[in-house]
Amino acid sequence: MRKVTTTSAIALMAGASTVALAGPAMADNHEASVSVLHAVPGLTVDVYVNGEETVPDFEPGTLTDPLTLPEGSYDIAVYADGDDPESAEPAISAEGVEVPGGANVTLAAHLAEDGTPMLSAFANDTSMLDAGQARLTVRHAAAAPAVDVRAGGSPVVEGLTNPGEQVLDLEAAMVSADVVLAGTEEVVLGPADLDLMEGTNTIVYAWGSAEDGTLDLAVQTIDGLHGDPGGVPSGQGGLAGAGPVMAILLMAGAAGAVLAGSRLVRREAA
Numbered sequence: 276m277r278k279v280t281t282t283s284a285i286a287l288m289a290g291a292s293t294v295a296l297a298g299p300a301m302a303d304n305h306e307a308s309v310s311v312l313h314a315v316p317g318l319t320v321d322v323y324v325n326g327e328e329t330v331p332d333f334e335p336g337t338l339t340d341p342l343t344l345p346e347g348s349y350d351i352a353v354y355a356d357g358d359d360p361e362s363a364e365p366a367i368s369a370e371g372v373e374v375p376g377g378a379n380v381t382l383a384a385h386l387a388e389d390g391t392p393m394l395s396a397f398a399n400d401t402s403m404l405d406a407g408q409a410r411l412t413v414r415h416a417a418a419a420p421a422v423d424v425r426a427g428g429s430p431v432v433e434g435l436t437n438p439g440e441q442v443l444d445l446e447a448a449m450v451s452a453d454v455v456l457a458g459t460e461e462v463v464l465g466p467a468d469l470d471l472m473e474g475t476n477t478i479v480y481a482w483g484s485a486e487d488g489t490l491d492l493a494v495q496t497i498d499g500l501h502g503d504p505g506g507v508p509s510g511q512g513g514l515a516g517a518g519p520v521m522a523i524l525l526m527a528g529a530a531g532a533v534l535a536g537s538r539l540v541r542r543e544a545a
Contacts, residue, residue, distance in 0.1 A: 304376045304377040305345065305346050305376040305377075306343050306344060306345055306346065306376055306377075307343070307344050307346065307375060307376055307377065307378040307379075307380065308341045308342070308343055308344075308378070308379045308380070309341065309342055309344055309378070309380050309381075309382065310338065310339050310340065310341045310342075310380070310381045310382075310495060311338075311339045311381070311382050311383075311384075312337075312338045312339075312381060312382070312383040312384070312385070312416070312480060312482070312493055312495070313333055313334065313335050313336065313337045313338075313384055314335065314336070314383055314384060314385035314386070314416050314417075314480065314482035314483070314493065315335055315384050315385060315386060315392050316335050316386075316483050316484060316487065316489040317335065317489075318335060318355070318366075318392075319332060319333065319334050319335070319355075319356040320333050320353050320354060320355060320356055320366060321333070321353075321354045321355075321356055321357070321358065322351070322352075322353050322354075323351070323352040323353075323354070323360060323365075324349060324350070324351055325349060325350050326350065331356075332356055336491065336493065338480075338493045338494075338495055345376075346375055346376040348371055350368075350369070350370045350371065351367075351368065351369045351370075352365040352367075352368045352369075353365055353366050353367040353368065354366060367394075378398070379398070379399045379401050379497075380396055380397065380398060380399065381396075381397045381399055381478070381495060382394065382395070382396055382397075383395045383396075383397065383414070383416050383438075383480065383482075385416035385417070385438070385480075385482050386416070386417060386418040386437075386482070386483070386484055387418065387437060387438070388418060388419065388420065388436070388437045389418065390418040390484060390486070393438070395416065395438040397414060397440060399412075399476065399478065399497055400412065400442055400476055401476065401497060401500060402500070403500055403501060404444065404473075404474055404500045404501055405444075406473070406501065407446060407447055407473055408444055408445065408446065408447060408473065408474075408501075409444075409445055409446070409447040409448070409471035409472055409473055409474070409475055409476075409477065410442065410443070410444050410445070410471075410475065410476040410477070410500065411431075411442070411443045411444075411445055411469070411471055411476075411477050411479070412440060412441070412442045412443075412476055412477070412478040412479070413432050413435060413440060413441050413443075413478075413479050413481075414438070414439070414440040414478065414479065414480045414481070415435045415436060415437045415438060415439050415440070415481055416437060416438060416480050416481060416482045417437060417481045417482050417483050417484065417485065417490055418437075418483070418484040418485060418486065418487075419437070419463065419481070419484070419485035419490065420436075420456060420457065420485075421434050421435060421436045421456075421457035422435055422454050422455065422456060422457055422463065422481065423435070423454070423455050423456075423457050423458070423459075424441075424452060424453075424454055424479075425452060425453050425454075425455060426450045426451070426452050427450060427451055431443060433457065434457050434458075435457075445471060447471055447472055447473040447474075448471055449468060449469070449470050449471070450468070450469050450471060451465075451466045451467070451468055451469075452465055452466060452467055452468075452469050452479070453465030453466040453467070454481055454492075463485060463490055464481055464490050464491070464492055465492070467492055469494070472496075472498075473501065474498060474499065474500045474501030475496050475497060475498045475500060476496070476497040476500060477494065477495075477496050478494070478495040478496070478497070479492060479493075479494055480492065480493040480494075480495070
């Protein structure tokens, strides 16, 4: 077993994390709303926060409910499920991570296009919508080439690449969506029925691996985007709620990227 310091991953995350963590402000600028998507197939992990096991048995395909985190500094270590922190090296670790206030963020642990595990920080658009409108956000987080996203058989997002996203404001409606390889009719995901409700941001993630046949969809909904603009939008995990599990890869993604001196490491088989 050898440990590889992922300097390139830190550099890559620097831009994404800084943008995401400066996302739409919340009512309390001393807190952040954070959700986490575990989208690395075949890897179940235990998460330790400040030396204590916080999230045991965190499984692929889990999208957490949002957690309101106070701004502050955290040490994060992510171990393969069942590993003993006294003797094992963490799969990912980040020390002295500053959690900024005023952010609404989803952190996704997923595969790059070439299948390499990576972390992406996405700022969730919580701006208010007009009456009768809904927001659709599509995010490419899969080991797959560029894709088109279709609604009712017609492309609404074209040439989306990993780890890109596209945001659309639409009339609220029930739509049938699928994902095809860019410029083709070859369906790789779906169709799936999406209820784009008024005043919500429905966020769809394509994740997994095309080569390994593990492609799947995860859906997150943020509501409260109409009415009183002083209200605090809430996020709802579309797969599984896990209470305070958001403390997990938030810092693993933002750590070395945002703070000088943070450490992000990845374990590989020899």
